Amino acid sequence: MEMDLNAQEKKAGFFQRLQDFPSKLKDDVTKRVKNVQKFAKDDPRRIIHSMKVGVALTLVSLLYYVRPLYISFGVTGMWAILTVVVVFEFTVGGTLSKGLNRGFATLIAGALGVGAVHLARFFGHQGEPIVLGILVFSLGAAATFSRFFPRIKQRYDYGALIFILTFSFVAISGYRTDEILIMAYQRLSTILIGGTICILVSIFICPVWAGEDLHKMIANNINKLAKYLEGFEGEYFQPEKISKETSSCVREYKSILTSKSTEDSLANLARWEPGHGRFRLRHPWKKYLKIAGLVRQCAVHLEILNGYVLSNDKAPQEFESKIQEPITTMSREVGEALKAIAKSIKTMSNDSACVNAHIDNSKKAIKNLKIALKSSYPETYKDLLEIIPGVTMASILIEVVNCVEKIYEAVEEFSGLAHFKETLDSKLSAEIGQHQLLHRGCVKPVLDGDNEKEDNSSCHVLITVHDEGYLPTATAKNVLGAEKTRVDIV
Amino acid sequence: MEMDLNAQEKKAGFFQRLQDFPSKLKDDVTKRVKNVQKFAKDDPRRIIHSMKVGVALTLVSLLYYVRPLYISFGVTGMWAILTVVVVFEFTVGGTLSKGLNRGFATLIAGALGVGAVHLARFFGHQGEPIVLGILVFSLGAAATFSRFFPRIKQRYDYGALIFILTFSFVAISGYRTDEILIMAYQRLSTILIGGTICILVSIFICPVWAGEDLHKMIANNINKLAKYLEGFEGEYFQPEKISKETSSCVREYKSILTSKSTEDSLANLARWEPGHGRFRLRHPWKKYLKIAGLVRQCAVHLEILNGYVLSNDKAPQEFESKIQEPITTMSREVGEALKAIAKSIKTMSNDSACVNAHIDNSKKAIKNLKIALKSSYPETYKDLLEIIPGVTMASILIEVVNCVEKIYEAVEEFSGLAHFKETLDSKLSAEIGQHQLLHRGCVKPVLDGDNEKEDNSSCHVLITVHDEGYLPTATAKNVLGAEKTRVDIV
Numbered sequence: 001m002e003m004d005l006n007a008q009e010k011k012a013g014f015f016q017r018l019q020d021f022p023s024k025l026k027d028d029v030t031k032r033v034k035n036v037q038k039f040a041k042d043d044p045r046r047i048i049h050s051m052k053v054g055v056a057l058t059l060v061s062l063l064y065y066v067r068p069l070y071i072s073f074g075v076t077g078m079w080a081i082l083t084v085v086v087v088f089e090f091t092v093g094g095t096l097s098k099g100l101n102r103g104f105a106t107l108i109a110g111a112l113g114v115g116a117v118h119l120a121r122f123f124g125h126q127g128e129p130i131v132l133g134i135l136v137f138s139l140g141a142a143a144t145f146s147r148f149f150p151r152i153k154q155r156y157d158y159g160a161l162i163f164i165l166t167f168s169f170v171a172i173s174g175y176r177t178d179e180i181l182i183m184a185y186q187r188l189s190t191i192l193i194g195g196t197i198c199i200l201v202s203i204f205i206c207p208v209w210a211g212e213d214l215h216k217m218i219a220n221n222i223n224k225l226a227k228y229l230e231g232f233e234g235e236y237f238q239p240e241k242i243s244k245e246t247s248s249c250v251r252e253y254k255s256i257l258t259s260k261s262t263e264d265s266l267a268n269l270a271r272w273e274p275g276h277g278r279f280r281l282r283h284p285w286k287k288y289l290k291i292a293g294l295v296r297q298c299a300v301h302l303e304i305l306n307g308y309v310l311s312n313d314k315a316p317q318e319f320e321s322k323i324q325e326p327i328t329t330m331s332r333e334v335g336e337a338l339k340a341i342a343k344s345i346k347t348m349s350n351d352s353a354c355v356n357a358h359i360d361n362s363k364k365a366i367k368n369l370k371i372a373l374k375s376s377y378p379e380t381y382k383d384l385l386e387i388i389p390g391v392t393m394a395s396i397l398i399e400v401v402n403c404v405e406k407i408y409e410a411v412e413e414f415s416g417l418a419h420f421k422e423t424l425d426s427k428l429s430a431e432i433g434q435h436q437l438l439h440r441g442c443v444k445p446v447l448d449g450d451n452e453k454e455d456n457s458s459c460h461v462l463i464t465v466h467d468e469g470y471l472p473t474a475t476a477k478n479v480l481g482a483e484k485t486r487v488d489i490v
Numbered sequence: 491m492e493m494d495l496n497a498q499e500k501k502a503g504f505f506q507r508l509q510d511f512p513s514k515l516k517d518d519v520t521k522r523v524k525n526v527q528k529f530a531k532d533d534p535r536r537i538i539h540s541m542k543v544g545v546a547l548t549l550v551s552l553l554y555y556v557r558p559l560y561i562s563f564g565v566t567g568m569w570a571i572l573t574v575v576v577v578f579e580f581t582v583g584g585t586l587s588k589g590l591n592r593g594f595a596t597l598i599a600g601a602l603g604v605g606a607v608h609l610a611r612f613f614g615h616q617g618e619p620i621v622l623g624i625l626v627f628s629l630g631a632a633a634t635f636s637r638f639f640p641r642i643k644q645r646y647d648y649g650a651l652i653f654i655l656t657f658s659f660v661a662i663s664g665y666r667t668d669e670i671l672i673m674a675y676q677r678l679s680t681i682l683i684g685g686t687i688c689i690l691v692s693i694f695i696c697p698v699w700a701g702e703d704l705h706k707m708i709a710n711n712i713n714k715l716a717k718y719l720e721g722f723e724g725e726y727f728q729p730e731k732i733s734k735e736t737s738s739c740v741r742e743y744k745s746i747l748t749s750k751s752t753e754d755s756l757a758n759l760a761r762w763e764p765g766h767g768r769f770r771l772r773h774p775w776k777k778y779l780k781i782a783g784l785v786r787q788c789a790v791h792l793e794i795l796n797g798y799v800l801s802n803d804k805a806p807q808e809f810e811s812k813i814q815e816p817i818t819t820m821s822r823e824v825g826e827a828l829k830a831i832a833k834s835i836k837t838m839s840n841d842s843a844c845v846n847a848h849i850d851n852s853k854k855a856i857k858n859l860k861i862a863l864k865s866s867y868p869e870t871y872k873d874l875l876e877i878i879p880g881v882t883m884a885s886i887l888i889e890v891v892n893c894v895e896k897i898y899e900a901v902e903e904f905s906g907l908a909h910f911k912e913t914l915d916s917k918l919s920a921e922i923g924q925h926q927l928l929h930r931g932c933v934k935p936v937l938d939g940d941n942e943k944e945d946n947s948s949c950h951v952l953i954t955v956h957d958e959g960y961l962p963t964a965t966a967k968n969v970l971g972a973e974k975t976r977v978d979i980v
Contacts, residue, residue: 039639046638053654054631058623061662065619070666078659085655129555133548140575141544148536149529164543165575169568172551176560257790261751300747300790307889373874384863384881392885395878399797 045090048206053088056201060084060194076186083194088202092276093210093269095202099195100272101159106191109163110184112139113170117180120171132171140164154268211270211279214263215345218288221259221295222342222407224252228302229335229400233328235309236393237320251306256299263292278348284417291410298403301396308393315390323394326369330397333362334404341404341411349421355408362401369394535580538696543578546691550574550684566676573684578692582766583700583759585692589685590762591649596681599653600674602629603660607670610661622661630654644758701760701769704753705835708778711749711785712832712897714742718792719825719890723818725799726883727810741796746789753782768838774907781900788893791886798883805880813884816859820887823852824894831894831901839911845898852891859884 040047063069063077070077087098120131143164146152152160166187174180231250234241267285275281314320337358344351373394530537553559553567560567577588610621633654636642642650656677664670721740724731757775765771804810827848834841863884 040635046635050631050635053634054627057630057654057658058627061623061626061658064662064666065623075663075666078663081658081662082655085651085658129551133551133555136551137544137548140547141540144543145530145536145540161575164547165572168547168551168571168575172554172571173565173568176554176565257747257786258750260748296747297793300793303787303790304794304886304889370875373878385860388863388881388885391874391878392882395882396794399794 045206045208049090049208052201052205053084055205056084056088056197057081059197059201063190063193073186073190076183076190079187079190080194080197083191084198087195087198091208091210091213091266091269091273092202093272095198097155097269097272098158099199101156102162102191103195105159105162106166106188109166110170110188113167113174114180114184116167116171117174120174129175132175136168136171139167143167207276209270209273209276209279210266211273211283211285212277214266214270214285214288215279217259217263217266218292218295219342219345221253221256221292221299222338222345224256225295225298225302225404226335226338226342228253228306229331229338232305232309232331232335232397233324236327237324239309253299253302256296257303260292260296263289280419284414287410287414287417291407291414294403294407294410298400298407301400301403305393305396305400308389308396311389313389315387319387319390322372322375323369323390326365326372327394327397329365330362330369330401333358333365334401337362337404337408341408344415344420345411347421348415348418350412350415352412359401359405359408362404366398366401369398535696535698539580539698542691542695543574545695546574546578546687547571549687549691553680553683563676563680566673566680569677569680570684570687573681574688577685577688581698581700581703581756581759581763582692583756583762585688587645587759587762588648589689591646592652592681593685595649595652596656596678599656600660600678603657603664604670604674606657606661607664610664619665622665626658626661629657633657697766699760699763699766699769700756701763701773701775702767704756704760704775704778705769707749707753707756708781708785709832709835711743711746711782711789712828712835714746715785715788715792715894716825716828716832718743718796719821719828722795722799722821722825722887723814726817727814729799743789743792746786747793750782750786753779770909774904777900777904777907781897781904784893784897784900788890788897791890791893795883795886795890798879798886801879803879805877809877809880812862812865813859813880816855816862817884817887819855820852820859820891823848823855824891827852827894827898831898834905834910835901837911838905838908840902840905842902849891849895849898852894856888856891859888 060077060080060083063073063080073080083099083102087095087102089095089098116132116135120128120135123131143160147157147160170180170184170187173183177183228250235250267289270283270285273279275283308314337355340351340354340358344355373391550567550570550573553563553570563570573589573592577585577592579585579588606622606625610618610625613621633650637647637650659677660670660674663673667673718740725740757779760773760775763769765773798804827845830841830844830848834845863881
């Protein structure tokens with residue numbers, strides 16, 4: 001009886017599921033479609049790239065559809081199709097690197113293959129396949145081995161592959177055909193057609209430059225560090241006030257820890273690209289990797305810092321409140337400095353005055369922090385163990401400031417090589433540098449046409465407070481206009 | 491006159507260089523040859539792989555050389571050559587993934603292509619190329635777009651590429667030939683032959699398993715952490731005694747910071763591999779990535795620690811000497827624990843007793859360190875600032891111990907899933923666990939057949955010192971034999 005009921009229940013359940021199936025399917029499909037739409041929206045270049053591949057394929061298929069072309073190329077037109085599919089990459093650098101590798105490797109291997117076939121013919125009909133076999137084996141093995149060398153792997157991996165392919169192909173089929181020269185010529189010319197179509201479509205229809213991607217990526221990574229440091233005070237001192245969403249946004253720096261391979265491959269592809277936009281032909285792409293390494297070093301420090309943010313084992317409230325002010329200033333100022341560095345990379349203009357001001361401020365905060373530490377101890381706390389987490393956190397944050405200084409130095413060096421524009425700000429910085437600064441900050445004019453949200457740190461008005469015989473005076477310099485106004489705030 | 495002399499000098503210099511050229515060339519060539527030899531020696535599998543590619547190429551060229559085979563396949567034999575060159579990868583997983591992707595993609599795209607050609611013929615001679623063009627454009631673009639999705643990119647990227655290739659190829663050439671079915675069949679069968687040759691050669695001649703590489707890589711990475719920690723005391727407290735060579739060997743852990751992409755791709759390839767050696771078909775490859783993540787987290791801590799090792803800004807001598815002993819014990823014991831963990835992964839056997847013993851010891855050292863810190867301050871030093879570097883270093887080292895514990899937990903979980911052998915040691919550990927341990931260490935028998943240098947940490951005799959009413963007694967357990975001897979050392 002019970003089993004009967006059970007079976008009935010199961011049957012009912014099955015029918016229920018069958019009834020639900022269409023609506024479930026519909027939900028599932030709409031969910032997937034939405035996912036795809038979101039994915040395409042995240043980077044619309046993906047859609048454009050897919051279209052571009054379609055265009056290149058359509059162009060190359062004309063070799064078959066247009067009668068005069070078909071008569072001259074015949075079925076070898078398929079090599080052109082193959083070339084388009086294999087060579088067309090997302091970035092211009094990728095397409096150029098693959099196209100040029102494919103072209104030159106085919107040329108060299110084709111010539112060698114024809115030579116090999118002629119050589120083998122000296123050994124008679126019996127010896128020919130043996131000699132060809134030995135040549136294919138040894139050149140194939142040697143070229144495969146060469147692909148393990150990092151230098152070759154990095155730049156000519158695809159070329160080595162195509163070398164093996166073409167050489168084997170010409171040498172082996174040379175045994176069965178006498179029209180080997182015609183074959184080699186047809187293969188080469190169709191590959192040239194395919195490669196040229198790819199390169200032209202890639203460069204002239206909405207090009208995606210690996211170099212530009214690398215440039216933006218480095219600037220964005222520096223911004224990610226800045227975001228974390230700006231949110232640091234809240235995260236550390238008022239964790240209860242932080243929503244989960246902000247918290248995850250703030251921890252974007254984590255992606256930097258594992259971004260090395262992407263950066264390396266972008267820099268590698270960028271070297272194949274011709275000059276474009278703001279980047280000249282011999283743009284110092286390798287220097288980006290140096291900056292990226294320092295940025296990663298900084299991210300490593302943030303990772304440790306983050307451990308102390310998330311930990312429940314914090315120093316006593318009294319101690320924390322003593323160090324809160326200098327820590328807050330330090331993290332905010334160093335975050336601002338990073339933002340200014342990122343902006344200077346993005347706009348390719350030197351803005352050393354602003355960065356220097358923020359770094360100076362954070363250094364001053366370090367001094368204040370040290371004073372706070374010294375004064376709070378051992379008078380206030382007898383137990384060193386209790387304050388260890390706070391001390392360690394502060395110590396790592398000081399290291400972060402050092403890291404940021406190193407990043408700035410690398411960017412300064414790079415800016416010279418990459419011909420950054422000099423902004424008016426930095427021209428003024430020399431003048432400003434003559435006085436010893438007490439405070440310096442950047443103020444953004446309210447009526448600014450700049451719409452970018454991230455550009456809060458753009459310096460148009462510099463306010464500097466100088467130490468002049470204990471009487472601080474403030475100078476507001478409208479850098480955009482040449483007008484200078486002296487404002488005494490005492 | 492002067493110019494004449496100058497020209498003469500230049501001429502003489504030129505002849506000198508010309509004379510030197512052969513010897514210079516010889517030097518250069520011998521240097522390069524030596525480099526290549528060293529490179530091949532570093533990983534002889536590279537040579538073997540190159541040979542294997544040669545063998546596969548020779549086998550596939552039989553399609554041309556052997557008359558009956560040539561008669562049945564004709565020039566389509568070239569697809570087999572192409573397949574061998576493109577599909578043959580260094581690891582079995584790589585070859586299988588590419589071979590299966592190529593096979594299935596060709597099958598599906600070929601069928602769709604034939605369908606497309608038949609569909610297009612309904613539209614008459616004028617409409618046919620237009621319909622075919624639209625189909626090639628849209629399917630090509632869609633498949634290209636699908637390659638951006640991380641899931642597809644990871645496992646089926648090559649399949650999508652071959653799909654576009656085959657579909658375009660069949661659809662476009664279908665316009666000019668009526669023998670499209672024969673063409674599709676020939677292409678498929680030659681690809682199958684090429685793919686099968688690759689897979690067989692890859693699996694049966696000295697196979698390189700991605701899974702095994704991943705397994706070894708994780709164990710080696712853990713060993714790199716151990717090496718740094720074991721050398722840490724010398725590096726930090728007696729930097730003048732350390733030679734440059736040891737120093738660079740000790741910093742091998744740095745490679746872990748950027749090894750994520752290699753690990754990911756190995757884990758991805760390993761999933762294509764059949765069961766082999768100690769690894770079953772459904773070996774938990776993904777779990778390696780979890781362990782690898784924790785190992786990297788530990789390496790991040792070492793990177794910060796390393797900053798304090800290299801820094802000149804150290805705490806005063808007196809303070810350092812107070813913390814030297816617990817720091818030394820901590821780093822040594824946690825290094826030993828890591829070595830034991832690495833060994834347990836390498837041998838795929840559980841050795842929890844040994845690891846636990848070392849972790850316990852390092853935790854005890856943490857307690858001693860805390861006592862040392864508490865006692866030294868504020869009695870001995872009034873200035874907190876001076877000892878900050880030492881305190882931070884110690885604090886990070888404590889975090890390293892936590893990291894190692896997490897690694898151990900992950901390895902423990904993994905060992906269950908991966909069916910690690912239980913060693914006798916760990917069976918005893920339950921028994922040992924009943925008493926509170928004071929000290930526990932591992933002693934290696936002198937007459938041991940084990941030749942591996944890294945295996946110092948293998949536990950055969952466990953010496954445990956128990957706390958029994960303030961009278962410490964030692965138990966030496968010969969774990970290999972079942973015999974138990976009780977030795978009181980008081």
